[in-house]
Amino acid sequence: MCTLGSIGNCRGPCPVRARRHQPVTTTPEARVGSTTDRTQPHGNESGHHRPGNHIGSERSRMQPAGAPQPVAAPPVETTKLKSTGQGLFTVWHGLTFGGLLRLLAMRPRMHYSRAVRVLSLFFICPFNSLYGMIAPLVYGRKIQQTRITKPPVFILGHWRSGTTLLHNLMTMDDQFTYPNLYHVMYPQHFLLTERVVSKLTAPFLPKTRPMDNMPTGWQLPQEDEVALLIETLRSPYLMVAFPNQRKYYGDTFDIREMPLADQARWKRVLVNFMKKLTVRSDKPIVMKSPSHTFRVATILELFPDARFVYIHRDPYAVFSSSLHLRRTMYMENAFFSPSDENLHEDTLQTLESCLRTYEETRHMIPAGQLVEIRYTDLEKNPVQEMKRVYDELGFEGWERMRPVFEQEAGAMAEYKKNKFVMDPETRRMIHGRVKFFFDKYGYDPQLDDAKAAG
Template sequence: MTVKASAAATVHTAHQDLTKPWMPKLWHGMDFFAWWRLLRKNHFAVEWRRAHTAVAVTGFSVANTSLRWLQELCYGRRVRATEIQDPIFIIGHYRTGTTLLHELIALDERLTFPTTYECFSPNHFLLTEAFVSRFFGFLLPAKRLQDNMHQGWGRPQEDESALLNRGAATPYARCAFPNHAPPYPGAEDLRTLPREQREQWMQVLEQFLRQVTYLRPRPIVVKSPLHTCRVPTLLEMFPRARFLYTVREPQAVFSSTCKLWRVIYENQGFQKPNYVG
C-alpha cells in the first residue's frame, strides 16, 4: 500500500510539473516553417486554454529558424563532411522496454546516442546544447509522467522528436491536434508517403545523425518504436545497420500504451482530446 501511494504521489507531482507554463512541449523546438505547416494542416484549431502555448511556440520557432541558419553557417561544411558510422537501431512496440534498453546501452562509452536536448532542439544544438544543458536543467520534470523514468537534457532520447521538430513526416504531429485526422497518413512505414515527403524524411534523419556524429564521432544508438515499421527504409539508408528488437507480454503492452497516448494527448495537445475515431 505504501509503495502504491508513493508511486501515485510521484505521478501526481510529475503531472503538476508538466503542466507548469514554463515546461517545454514537443513543439518548442520547431522551426517557423514546420510550425506554420502544422498549424495550417490543422486549420489553426488551437483552443483558447492552450493559446498561450501556441504564442510561445511561435516565438521560439522564429528563434529556432534564425539559430538554424547560424548553425549552418558555422558548422554546415564540417557536418556534411562527417561520415555516419554504422548505427544501431532499438525497435519494438511502445512500452516494451525500448527506453530502458537505450539507457543501458548508452552506458557503453564506445557508443553514442542522441540526447534529449538534441532531439528537442535539432535546429541548433551544436550552438546551444552546452549552455542550455548546464543552466536550464530545471525546465524538465525530473521524471517522465507515463512511467516515472528519469529524464534530463543529457540523457538518451528517441530521434522521432528531432524529425518532428525539423518538420519531417511523423505520426507524432497528430499529438498537437488529437481530434483531427493524422496530418501525415503513411508516416509510420513511409511506403505510402508522397515521394517528396519520403525523401525529405530521409534527408532530415541523415542530417541529424551526421550532426550527432560530428559532435561525438562514435556509432550511434538510435531508439524509436516507429522505426519498427521502417526497417526497409533504414536499411536502404544504412545497409550495415544493426537492429535490436524488444518484446513484452501483450496485455501489459496494450494497457501501458493506452496510458502513454492519453498522457501525451492531454499534456501536449492544443485541444482537449475527445478520443473519437
Template structure:
C-alpha cells in the first residue's frame, strides 16, 4: 500500500496571507461568469457598495457580462432542448465535508477513475455557455488562471476538477459563495442554504432547479458517465440531494477541528481579498466560520438518517493521507462503485507525485482552541477527535 504521511510541523510552509499580485489582475474571478441580470442583482442587493480600489475589477466584470448573456442565449438555442431532455441515469457520487477537510484531495483521487464525469473549472465557471466556448477559452486560454489556488498549494487550472457550487453561483442559484463579493456586509448572503432544511421553500426550489440542470449539462457533455461532484456546502443538503437524485452515493470526510478552523479562516481571507468588491476587513469572519460549521452539521446529522444504508460512507482525512489506496478501496467496496483494480495504480502514482506537497502550518491561542472545543463538541465526539 502507498502511504503519504502528513508533513511534520517543521516541514510545513507557514500560513501566510496571499498578496494580490499572487493572483494577477487579468485572472478570472467568479463574477466574470455572471450574466448581466445576475451581475446587476448582485450589485443592487448590496447597494452598489464597491470600494474605489475595486472599481477597475468591477468595470472588467461589467464588460464581460454582455458576452456571457449572449453566449448563454446561443447555448440555449443550440443545446437547450438537448440538456432539458437529458436523464441522469447513473446516481451521482457526492463528496462532502467541511471546507479544508480534504474534500479536494479525495476529489482529485477519485477523478483519476475515467469512468466518472467530473466537472472542470471552466465548466463550473461558465456553465451557461460551456458548450459553445470551452473549445476556445477553456482549452486554449489556460494561462489566464494561476497554477496554484490562492489559499493553499493545490494545483489550479481550467481543466482541473472543480466544485459544482461555483457553477450554481454562476447560474444565479442561492449559494453562500455570493458573500465573497461583499465580504463586509452582514448578514452574509444565503447562509441558510448551508442547511436546506432551514432555507425558504423558494430558495430550495431555485437551488434544486440549478443543480439538476447542471447535472444534466455535465451528463450530456460527458455522454452519460456517472457524475462525481464535490462541494463542502452540500454537507447540509444530503437529504435533499438524495431525493433529487435517487440512489445517489455520499462520501463524507472529517478532519480535526483544530485544523479546520484556522485553515477555513485563511481560506475566506484569501478568497475575500482576491474575489471581493470591497477591501475585506474580516471583522465578522471568526463568527462566520463558527456559524457556517454549525449550520452545515445541524443539517448533516439530521439528514444522514434519511440516506439509505449503503449509500453513505464516512472517513477521516488523517486516515486518507496515511493509506490513500486502502481508504479509496474501502469507498469502492462500501458504496459498490465498481471494480477498484483499474484505478489502484493511478492513485498510488498520483500520491507518489505529491510526496513533496506541504500543508500550511497554523497557530492558535488557547482561547480559540477552547471555543472550538466548546462550540464544535458534537463533531469532536461524533468523528473521534476527543
C-alpha cells in the first residue's frame, strides 16, 4: 500500500529498467504462511512487491454460505520491522494544506513520538497548495481539452500478488506511459513542478522501500491509488492513518459503495489525473492499483475500451505477505505505532472480498480486453507470459521487446526468496473463506496437517 516503500513502488526485479535493481536479501516477513516469497524488487504485492485492504460494507453477495468466523490472531513469529531511512517523508506530504486540515479533522490517533512527522506537514503541505493553485492557470485549459483516446491498461490483482512486477515489466515498453512516484505524490501540480523539483529533491528520497529494501525513485512506476488518496481522502489507503479501522475506509474499495456525491468526485479525480498523464505523454497509460480489482464495473463505465491484466497468486502467500506489508506501511506512515488488533481479520476480509468481487464482475469485461495470468507462471517464464499478454490484448512491438524481457528473465532468476511457515489452523481458516478461489484456479489447499507442518 502506501509506505514510501510501497509508495516508491519499485518492486520486482527490474534491472533492465535500471541496472541499479540488484538482488537484495531481505529479512523474512511474518512467519504466517508456508510459502516462499521472492525478494521484491518491484514493489507492492507479489512476491514482487505491494498493500492490503477490503470492502467495508460487505454486501450479502460477498458472503459465502454461513457467516464467516472472525480470525483470531494466529500464533505468529514476526521479525522486528526496521526503519529504512524514510524518516519524515510519508504519503501525507503530498496533501495540500486544505487536505491536511481535512485529515486532521477526522482525528487520527497520534503519539508524541511522531510529533516531528506531523509538524513537518505544516511546512510541506502549503507548498502543494500554492503550486496546486498555479498549475491550473498554466495547464487548466489544456487538461480540460485533452481526451483519452488510447485505451488504458489496468493491472488487477490483490496486493502482493505480483501486480508491481507486472507493472514494471509492461512499462519497460516505451509505447506506454505510466504514473510515477512524483505524479502520484503531487497530482495537483506535477505538470508544473516535476522537471525541477524532482531533481532538487531526489537526494532526500529514501533509498529503499521499507518492506523489501528495493530501490525507490521519483521516476519509477507507482500506484495511482496514492494520487486518489491525496486528492480525495476517499481511498483504502486511508487505513494508514486509521490502521485496521474499516469504518473510515471500508466503502472506498468498491466505488459503488460510496455515497453518490463521493462517487462522482472520485470519477472526476481519476479521469482528470489520467488526462494530466496524457498531457505529459500521449500514449496508452498503464495503471496499477490493487484497489482497482474491486472496481471493474466503474472503470468500464469510464473507459469502455480499457484493457485488463489480472494476476493471481497462492492465497496463503498473499495473506502472509500482506500482513508484513501492512505492518510496514503503518510503521512508516502512521501517526502512532499501532498494535495488531484486528489486523488478521481485516487482512483476510480484504483478501476474500477482493477475490469475490473480481469473480463477480469479470464477466463485464468484453472479449479480447482481458488476460489472466498466474504469478508463479510469470515468475518462472516471464518471456512466455508477457508474449501471451501482448498476443491476447493485441499489443504491437513484441519482437522489439522480446530481448528486453529475456534479459529481465535472467535477472529475475537471481533473486532469493523469503520463507513463510503457516500453522494448519490458519491454513484451514483461509481456505474456508476463499475455497471458491482454490477450486477455480487449482491452488493446492495443503490441508493435510503433516504436509502443512512440513
